[in-house]
Amino acid sequence: MIALGALGWLSAATGAPLMLASFGASCVLLFGYPDSHFSQPRNAIGGHVLAATIGVATVAVFGEHWSAMALAVATAIAAMKLTRTVHPPAGSTAIIAVHLHAHAGFLVLPALSGAALLVVCAALYNNALEHRRYPLYWW
DSSP, X not given: OHHHHHHHHHHHHHOOOOOOTHXXXXXXXXXXXXXXXXXXHHHHHHHHHHHHHHHHHHHHHHOSOHHHHHHHHHHHHHHXXXXXXXXXXXXXXXXXXXXXXXXXGGGXXXXXXXXXXXXXXXXHHHHHSTTOOOOSOOX
8 A cells, every 4th residue: 555655656656657457466476475476576666667668669560459469468578477576467558558548658657656666665664673574675
């Protein structure tokens, strides 16, 4: 709640879009399953940024269409597997980018900034608990 609250508060305070629906699913992994490889910073941040990049490129070439959304997700999955940045919630980031007709700025706000803030919050929270250590690796 605090992590998504921080994203929401910063969005309202700065006028910068920091919230994505896919971040809710990211929180399930980051806070509920911090030992998962899908939860590590490389995956959480890299997966969202890579999927956002693919979504932006796909909408630029094919426009907003259900087939473009499907292509963006399939391409994002393949790219995340190739780069070892698989983060399942990022698949929906690709759909969101196509649906919003996102431009290059979407890569920084909200994809990179929002995912990075979630990872910082996850590190603070998980390391405050005696039986947890997060992240297992940064990159």
